[in-house]
Each structure stands twice: as C-alpha cells, then as structure tokens.
Amino acid sequence: MDKLVCIFQRGAADGLNSLVPYGDDDYYLHRDTIAVPLPGEAGGAIDLDGFYGLHPALAPLKSIYDANDMALIHAVGIPHGSRSHFSAQGLVERGVDDKSGPDTGWLGRHLSLNPPPSESAFHTVSISGNVPVSLQGATDPLAISDLSEFGFDQDIVDTGYPDVLKDLFHDSIPFASTAQAALAAMAELRAANLSEITPANGASYPDTALGSRLKQAAQLLRSELPTEVICIDSDGWDHHENLPTFLPQSLTELANSVAAFYTDMGSDMSGITLLVMTEFGRRIAKNGSVGTDHGTAGLAYAIGGGVNGGQIVSNWPGLDITDPELGEDLNITTDLRTVLVEMLTKRLGGTDIGHVFPGFSGSFSAEVFSAL
C-alpha cells in the first residue's frame, strides 16, 4: 500500500499557464499578453506531447514526467459551482459538490474506515499548525508545523510535566484525544531522531515554506515512524494581478520542492503517491489587472511509481469563450473525485466509495494509476 503525500495549492492555481495548451489557438487569443510563448520561443513552454507544454518554471518536473513517474490531469475539478476560495476549498477537501454533504474530509473518511494498523501517533500528519478539512474525521491526525521544534526539552520531560498533563487530559475532557496524541507524538519524535536524517541522493530543497514542508515529509517517510499519510499546504496561488511575475515564483517553488522530494526519496518513490490539487482553476481570459479571476477547471499532478506517468490525462474541452455551452471558464472534463477514487482503490488498499464520496456518480477510473 502506498504512502500518500497530498499538496493543496491554496488560492486557486492557474492551470492554463502551468500546463499550457499551446496547440489551442484560443489560448493565445484570450491570454495574449499573459500567455506562455510557444515552445522554442524565448521563455516558451516546454513541449510534452505536441499540444501541451509545461511552464518553463516547471522545468524541474520534466525529468519526472519523462521517467513516466508523473501524470498531469488537465481540465480537472469538482463541479461545485463555487468561485469562493473559502467555500470551494471546503467542498474540495470534503470531496463533495454541494454543501449539504458531510462536514468531514474525504481523506479523513477514508482513514476512519481504514485505520492505519500502527498505534503510532504519526500515522497521519499535517505539516502545518492545523488539521486541514480534508483530514477531519480521521483519528487524531497530527498537526506539526515544524518537526524540529515539536516537543519539550529533556529538562522539562525530567520534571514529569508531560506525565501530569497525561493524567489531566483524561477521557472525559473534550479534546483529550488530541492532547494524548500530542504527548505520544513527542515521545515518539524524541526516539526517532529526525535531525539525523538529511536529504539523500544530492537532493536540495529550496529554502521556502513548501521546500521545508516537503523536506520534513521526506524525513518522516525515511524514518522508522510508520507515517502513512501526509498533508501539506502550498500558499499564495491567488494571482489576480501581474500573473507573469507572480505565477513563475509560485511554480518555481512548487517544482523545486517536488523535484527535491522525488530525488530525496529515490527508489522509495515506488511506494509513494504524491498528489497536487487546488480548489478551482482560473478564468480563460485575462482580467484588467494582468492577472486571472476565479474560474472552474484546473490542473492536478500525480507523481509516484504507481502512476501511469508520461501522459496528460485530459479530454480537452477547448477554450472558445464565445460558445455559450462552454462559457468563460475552462470546463471540467475529469472530476477530481475520479482521480481520488482510483488512487484510493488502486494504491491505498481500496475504500468505501459511497461513504468517502457521497453522491458521486462519475467514473471510478481515469487510468492515472496502475494497480499495486
């Protein structure tokens, strides 16, 4: 069963300028001054298949694609109809297309049905200060923003302070299980000596928030701790203005961080699935501030040994904004839940699809993953 690393791009990443449909003339028609140039031109896209090309800032991911370890799913999303970041993130993380669904997260529901076998507090980890919505419903996910600073100094441990806390957070306290998980995690982390696990294979993480989080994810996965699931946020994708300046900065951080993780994990990637997703894509046409406004379909990335890589999964809907059927947004042709169902089914040991994605009636396979 694979270990899972989920990255959520907060703020609605612009998929059209990340994986560029340079073969579609409408792309250049509607995005003129913010478009990524054709392959071969200065600052041009990196061709993948004669129609799509990577933004040049994603160049570090090209070798992963070429090694058949990365698939890109374009025109993907959950048809929730919301253009609000806050609502849409909630809906996508809950794995539903309408707000009447359960409050818990899709991954939390999967994990509650398939609890990790170990007693360890480290089975499910959010590398942030808070538990994301996607993990709500799981049993005691850890939320640790910096593993190197998580815990009491030995002097404090020696006073027995953690022991009295353990006594005080007995079962009838409303957040006892979170407290007990924190206490257990501290003890496990001390024993795991993560600081001695340094990047392998010459991997070099960028000195950024995402770089640090993925570096810590690699430390966890390479340690003795039985971590099964890791969730990570990537912030700052809401590029309403000056997209040609700001998007490359975000993409560079993403690509360098993910490429470093891939290098660091080396052959272990055969048992790891890394997903990158966002709440919705952005509008086809540029706005008045040299940026893009909130749209519908976006781009997702699947990376790992179990991915049918070297392919772009897409049933391209086109970019004709004069077509009233299509409207002003990139349309969703692959439901993100199709990709998630397939991932849970083929790589994570199976799941109760009706419980994890209530009301979802789409396809259960996108041929993104191969079976274990």
Add this chain to the structure above:
Amino acid sequence: MKELFDIFNVAGFAESRREFLQLMGAGLVYGGVASTLPGCSSGSDGGTTSDSGNPGAGIPAATREYTTLKRTSFGVHRDEMLAIDSIGISAYLDQQLNYLAIDDGILEAHIQTNFPLLFQTPAELYAGFPANIASVLQQAIAAVHYRQIFSRRQLYEVMVEFWTDHFNIQLLNGLCPTLKPTDDAEVIRAHALGNFGDLLRASAKSPAMLFYLDNFLNQESAPNENYARELMELHTLGVDGGYTEQDIKEVARCFTGWSIYFADDPGGDAGTFNYIDAIHDKGSKIVLEEEIPAGGGQEDADQVLDLLIAHASTADFIATKLCRRFITDTPDQSTVDEVATAFTQSGGEITDTLRALFETDAFSNSADLKFTRPSEYLSGLIRALAPDTAYPTDDGNLFYFALAIMGQLPYNWPTPDGYPDEQSYWESTGGLLNRWRLSFISYAEFIEAINVIDIDYGPMLNGANTLASVVDAIINNVLMRPMSSADRNHILTWLEGEHGIPGDTVLLPDVPEQVAAAVAAVLVSSAYFQLR
C-alpha cells in the same frame, strides 16, 4: 496576490526569535522547582474543589459569571471576577457596553507615547516607507497586546478583534503598512461598538481595504471583482446570502473609480480616498434585482452599500458570526434569529445587538462550549495574574513570536476571511504543544527578569506553605474556577513525587513561590483554562 514579506526575515526580529525559541525549549523555570526540597512539619489541606458535574465538558461547570468574563474579555482578571460577582452579570455587561464611560486614558497615553507610528497619517508613513515596515508591524502588534491585556474596556477590545477579523486586511501586503493603522483607528476602533452601517461604509472607503482587495484597480475598461465578491460573501450577505455571479459583476461595476490617492497624484494626500469619475462605469446596473440607473457616479456604490446593509441576509450573517464568537461554534437558528431581529430593529446598532445576544438562554448556558483562540489564551495567561497599569517595558517581541508560532499574529492572516473562530481549526496537536510550552515558560521568574510582567505569588499564596495548600491557593487565584478533586489530586500527586514529600509537609521559605509557578503552569495547560 501582492508580494509578501517573510515576517521572520524582517530586520531586527531574528535575534529575538532565536532568544524566544531558546526560552521555549529550555525549561529554565522548572529546573529550580525540581531540585530536591526538604520539608519538616505538617500543614493543612485546603478545600477549593468541586465535583458538580458538567457532562458537556467533562469537568466541573464554570459559573455563569466566569463564563461571561471568558466570553467578553481576553481572560479572567481577578478584579473583574470580584466586580461581576458583586454587581451581577447584567450590570457588568452594561458597563462594558457603555465603554466610553470606562476610563482607559492611562493605557491610551502609554500607547500613544510608545507606538507613535500608529498615529501617523498614511502620507507620513509613506514618507518612511518601506524602511519603516518592520517598525509599523511591531508597534501595531504590541499595541494589540497592550490593549487586549490591560484595557479595562475588554468587551470593546473583543469587538475590535471581531471586526478586525471580519474586515480582515493583512498588514504585510504592498502599501498596507502605510494604510492599515488609519483603517484600524478610523474604521475598526471608531465603530467597533457603533453602527454596522457606519462601519461598513467606512470600510468600503478605507484606503487599506481598497488596496488590499484590489478595488483601486477596478475601472470600467478593466473591472476587478475582488472587492465586490468579498463585500457580499464576507462582509455582508454571506456566501449563501442570495446573490449571484452576475450580482458580483454588477457590484464591481458600481465600485469602479473608488480608488486612492497615490504619492504623486494631484488633488489629495497620499493614501486617502479618491473617487475617479473618469474611470467609473456610468451604465445602468442591476444589483440584487434593484436597478441602479445610468449616469450615476460615486453614489452607485453608496446605493449598493445601502442595499446590503438593509438585506435580511446581512442581519442573519452578522448575527451568526456574533453567536459563533460569543456562544458556540454551531449556534442554533432560533438564537441567531433573536440576535438578527435585534440587529434589524435597531438599524444595525452593535450594542443593541450584543445586548440581545447576552440575554439569550443559549448565552447563559454556554459554559465551556468554546475553545480559546491563541490571542485569548496568551492574553489570558497574563490577565490571570491580575496585572494593572504596571505596563511592561518589553517592546512586545515575546508576544510577537509567541503568537506567530501559535498562528494568530495580529494583522497577519493572509486571506480576507480573517482568523477562524472554530475549535476544529485551533484544536491541534501542534497548537496544544505550543500552549503547553508557553504555559511552562510564562510563569517563570525570567519573565520578570525581562520585564514583561511582574509576578508576585506572595499575595495569592497568602501564607500557604505546603504542597497541598499551594495547589489550592493557585487554583483559587489563577484558575478562578472549580477543579475536580481527582484533577486537583493529580497535580498534588505529581508534586509529591517530584519533591519526595507528602502534601502536608511545611515547605522551606521561598519554595512555595517556586511550586506556585509550576502549579500555575499546569493549570493554564489544562482543559480548564483552554475552554471558554
């Protein structure tokens, strides 16, 4: 999104941060207490515990008076506990609602003297920009802490925080360091207990908001919907409040031309409101099914604001958020309706709305239903020690990093929805650990050494000189709510084990103060203190 500054790379903070992290890890305080302590004769056992059940929280119920203070202040202060016990909940809340009658002059004078950048105009701040960014941030955050900890207008400060979140503007965002101090004074603080309509209109014209949500870019030839969307979703109607994507586009058209004077613009001071008629969309618009006729100017957006202020969804949305703040994460609709009715009938008067909220049964029966946010937790640590006007000479850095690490640094939430107000967000393993570490270090002698706050456990102990009597004295004076005898005994058993003596042995001089610090740290680490 505009370029963000990495807060931890702002010059001048790196050293303090290092120092703070060392303190977080060091456990300096307790080292002394843990050393072996001889004892001799026996003392008496106190009696401050209670086993009256509160099945909801699994701990003995807090009194209504305690809960009222926990909800309407940044932590229970002993003087206020005495006051509310004496005059009653209703009279206490009346005093707090009538905040201008409460003299806070000494505190405000201190803030004016020590944080002068907060009183500069946008043009003055722009003259020092960007070199002054770190100083503006530091002073703004320190002022928040001073007011949350020391202000006697506690309910007012709670509402200032509420509206700061509601109309969230991240300070480290482009020109916002030059604009947010004015927004804080003239929008949030001016109207926090005033009229919602006045507050909304002030916010809509606030240069900080016009910048943060991009409306300064919004013009007929290139509409920008960012402000229009958040105005309806976050400031008034709520996401399910009955507007459409088309309404967003139309509202954006109404707000075209609402901009700000930049440094070189003629006709106005930098960083003040500037309506530019030439870029205003003069066509007719339809907003929420109301026609806004062609040929209008600045008043198109005023008309939108009037529509939104009077809309039933706005009353419901504001009432829901207030109930979530003061009662429970999931308020029932009938309670929300009572509060929304007061909002509507008073024409958006915030004090009338709050008064109705405080009179609901749900408010009276809400003990321990809320989980403190980091700002309440941290300010509460200090307020539990009953500080008065002996203001710290520290520049606020300790609090800066404590809140940065706990994830609620004032003015630093990046998105326009403001810091979350739900337990599911704040209750996490990492969050609890940070609170425990802060609890542990905060009641230490070295806090006094760096002049954050004086801690004198002597009066609280009032002669208590055994482990048991110290535990009871600190429960009474710092926790200020009943603790179950089982939990009280967990703490005592721990101390007995650490010290190798029975709980009734009389301690040597000075030892009770050291034990008091340890007990206080455990108490504020516990669920009793984290709930509100």
